[in-house]
Amino acid sequence: MSIKRLFPVAVSLLLAATMVVACAAPAAAPTAAPVQKPADTAVPAKPAAKPYIPVISKGFQHQFWQAVKAGSLKAAADLNVDITFEGPETEAMVDKQMEMLQTAIDKKPAAICFAAVDSKAAIPLLQKAKAANIPVIGFDSGVDSDIPVTTAATTTLERRPRLPTKWLN
Numbered sequence: 001m002s003i004k005r006l007f008p009v010a011v012s013l014l015l016a017a018t019m020v021v022a023c024a025a026p027a028a029a030p031t032a033a034p035v036q037k038p039a040d041t042a043v044p045a046k047p048a049a050k051p052y053i054p055v056i057s058k059g060f061q062h063q064f065w066q067a068v069k070a071g072s073l074k075a076a077a078d079l080n081v082d083i084t085f086e087g088p089e090t091e092a093m094v095d096k097q098m099e100m101l102q103t104a105i106d107k108k109p110a111a112i113c114f115a116a117v118d119s120k121a122a123i124p125l126l127q128k129a130k131a132a133n134i135p136v137i138g139f140d141s142g143v144d145s146d147i148p149v150t151t152a153a154t155t156t157l158e159r160r161p162r163l164p165t166k167w168l169n
Helices: 003-019 063-079 094-106 123-131
Strands: 052-056 082-086 112-114 136-139 150-152
Touching: 052 063, 052 094, 063 082, 094 112, 094 123, 123 136
Parallel strands: 052 082, 052 112, 112 136, 136 150
Antiparallel strands: none
């Protein structure tokens, strides 16, 4: 899946999660056409793997993060992407969140949605993600870096981040 096509999916997933609203319309999943073998035997093509997007929050136990998780799962189903939702047990566990971020980067996901517990501590790993061409979408809090392609940190639709038009085509 191309970055141009993936970015709106990731941002839609993020916005749905942070605002706990469903996306306006689910993305249509492309269908694979059968591949013809030289003889008369037709074998269907392997379906393309769903894009994988880890959602790494500041936690998971608080009611807010449970709402974010529910929105993320709904958006993932609507947009036909695989996600994981994880966060440290408390917002004081910076090292644990950095381990989660490193693990996510190692899996080479299509994008990463990330709410930083400590925005400065995350910078080296965000640089690794950028070097690996993994778009990072920040949510709930910013990161002291220009690496995230966008950050959604508002709860009102009127103040939602505007997507650069180059990502919408």
